[in-house]
C-alpha cells in the first residue's frame with residue numbers, strides 16, 4: 283500500500299512533509315475515501331523562495347549544454363523505469379484510474395523525458411543572407427526564461443510532464459503547481475529528476491490554494507511564460523493575470539470532441555475503439571469523445587453496440603485485477619453527472635444504460651449511454667468530463683459538419699469513414715486542433731497536442747512543444 287510522501291521542492295530542498303508553512307489539505311483516494319496523506323500549502327515566503335530559485339536555476343540551466351541536459355533527462359527516465367510500479371500505484375491511489383492505465387501513463391512520462399532531452403540538442407537557428415556585403419545575419423533560438431505552470435488532476439503524470447519536459451528540453455527553469463488532489467505522481471517525477479542530478483532551482487514544485495499561488499507567481503516579473511492545463515474559465519482568468527507582465531502563454535483547455543461515424547465506416551471497429559476510448563479514465567479526458575454523431579443508416583446498430591460496450595465494463599478500484607474503469611475524481615463530480623442526465627431526460631433523450639452511481643463508498647458512476655440527444659441539451663454544449671456518451675443521428679456531411687463545429691471548443695475531433703474524399707472534407711472542415719480519422723491516437727511525444735478557439739492555443743508535444751519555451755533573437759554582425 284505504497285503512496286508517495288508529499289513535499290514541495292524549492293531550490294533543491296524538500297519542504298512541508300507534514301503540512302507546509304501555509305497549511306495543508308488531505309489527499310483522498312477516490313475509490314475508497316481513505317486519506318492518503320497531507321498535501322502541504324506554500325506560504326507567501328515560500329513562493330518568493332521558489333521565484334528566486336527559478337531565477338537562479340534559469341541561469342544555471344540555460345548555460346548547461348544540451349548534451350548535459352539530455353543526460354539528466356535520460357537519467358530521470360531510467361530511474362522512473364526502475365520505479366514504474368510504485369509510481370503507477372501512487373497514481374491509481376490518488377486519481378483512481380486502473381493500474382494498467384497508470385503504468386501506461388508513467389511510460390508516457392518516460393517517453394517525454396527521452397524525446398525532449400534528445401530534441402533539445404536540435405535547437406537550430408538559421409543564417410539569412412545579408413543585403414550588405416561582409417555582414418552575417420543570424421536567427422537564434424533562446425530559452426524564454428523561468429516558467430510558471432499549473433495543471434489539472436486527470437492525468438497526474440502526463441499533464442505535469444508535458445510542461446516539465448518541454449521547459450527543461452529548451453533550457454528553461456520552471457515552477458509547477460500540480461493539482462493538490464493528485465500531488466504524488468508529480469512528486470515522484472520531481473524526485474527522479476533530482477536523483478538524476480538536476481541542479482537546484484531548475485525545477486520547483488509547490489502546492490497551495492490555487493488562486494493564491496497563481497496570483498502570487500503571475501504578479502512577479504520573474505516568470506516569462508505561463509503554461510496552463512485546465513478548464514476554459516480558469517484559463518481565461520490566468521491569461522488576464524499574466525497580461526500585466528506580458529508573459530507568453532500556452533493554454534491547454536477543455537474540449538467537447540465530436541465523433542462522426544459515416545455509414546461507409548467499419549462500424550464494429552468504430553464502436554469498439556471509440557467505446558473503449560470514451561470510458562478511459564472514466565471519461566475524464568480533455569480529448570474524450572463527448573458528442574457521437576452517427577449517420578442514420580447505421581445509427582440503431584451503433585447505439586446498440588455502444589450500449590453493450592458500456593454494460594460490459596468492469597468498474598471498481600483501479601488496484602483490483604480486471605477493473606477497466608475507476609471512480610470519478612471526487613464526490614462533487616457525481617452531482618455534475620446527475621445534472622447532465624436530468625437535463626438530457628427533460629430534453630427527451632433516452633438512457634440505454636447506466637445513469638446511476640455505483641455503491642456508497644468511493645465516487646463511482648456507471649458507464650452511461652444516451653441516445654436521441656437533441657443538440658440543445660446541456661450535455662451537447664458543456665463538457666461532461668465523465669462517463670456519459672450522448673449519441674445523435676445525422677443525415678449528411680454538410681449537416682454534421684455544421685453541428686460538429688457549432689461550439690466554441692476546438693480540441694479534438696474524430697471521423698470514421700472508408701471514403702478518402704469524406705475523410706479529407708471532414709479533416710479540412712473541422713474546427714479543432716487535432717483530428718483522428720479511423721483512430722483516436724492524437725497524443726504522442728513527437729506530435730503537437732493542443733486546441734483552437736476556446737480550447738486554447740499553443741502546443742505540447744513535437745517540435746512545437748519545444749518552440750513554446752523559446753524566444754527568437756536576430757543578430758546582425760558587420761566588421762567582425
Ligand code: NAD
Nearest residue numbers: 432433434435461492493496512513516534535536537568
Ligand atoms: P480547473 O480549471 O478548475 O482546474 C484545473 C487545475 O487548475 C486544477 O489543478 C486546479 O487546482 C487548478 N486551478 C484552478 N483554479 C486555479 C487558479 N485560479 N490558479 C491556478 N490554478 C488553478 O479544471 P477541472 O475541471 O478541475 O479540470 C478539468 C478541465 O481541464 C477540463 O476542462 C479539461 O478538459 C481540462 N483539461 C485540458 C487538457 C488539455 O490538454 N487541453 C488536459 C487535461 C484537462
